[in-house]
Amino acid sequence: MNNIYQIYNMLLKLYGPQGWWPLLGCKGTNPTKTGAIKGYHLGEYSYPKNNIQRFEVCIGAVLTQNTSWPQVEKALLNLKGLNALNPKEIKNLKLEKLKQAIKPAGYFNQKAKKLKIFAEFYINLKGKTPTRDELLGLWGIGHETADSILLYAFKVPEFVVDAYTRRVFANLGFIGQKAKYNEIKKLFESNLPKNLRIYQEYHALIVEHAKRYYSKKPYGKNDSLLKAIKTKRFK
């Protein structure tokens, strides 16, 4: 087993299943010390269970851009209060109303526009699964958001790379600080079975691990993974 896969198993043993992607309707609590909020479904990979939940994941993926999840949750609850947690209502909502609802998530001018564009796109999908390129073609959807939507909303095994992933694995010595998104993505995908659960769980575990040891610099000093590698317990 290669190091990337080993680290996955180590993180899973350390933290257990993370229950991503969080949904308003799920009661599960993340056992983590970092941001104990609701919406998780530990060890349950059957979500989203319907089209409404699928759309909620997509909207959350946009809203969480450079924003912490608790802020996103507030925005989602506001939308739910407006009965607007579905593509048609997002499309029909007046722009100012939409902006006000998602304000807690920040960047509300940009994100309101992004949600409008995505809602239109989602309606036109008519139940089909979008391709990665189609998503990337939308204004407001970049690499990470596209992969998050595919992996957690549409259950397509696309590995999600975020700032934490780069930070942690650069520090561990697997990639350079300036590694590109697709390069990092390939590192994981080429060293893991193409398995939905593993992709979903690994990304969530990286976030959890990073929140504990890589939130503010200097980071990594107490990283048990780094220590394990340095003491050559790997390979």
Added chain:
DNA sequence: AACCAGGACGTGA
């Protein structure tokens, strides 16, 4: 009271 969070886009080298 700065600093930062589960990024993406526009611009000018």
Added chain:
DNA sequence: TCACGTCATGGT
């Protein structure tokens, strides 16, 4: 391609 600046709220 690449390095920056911009976008914005609220928690710590």
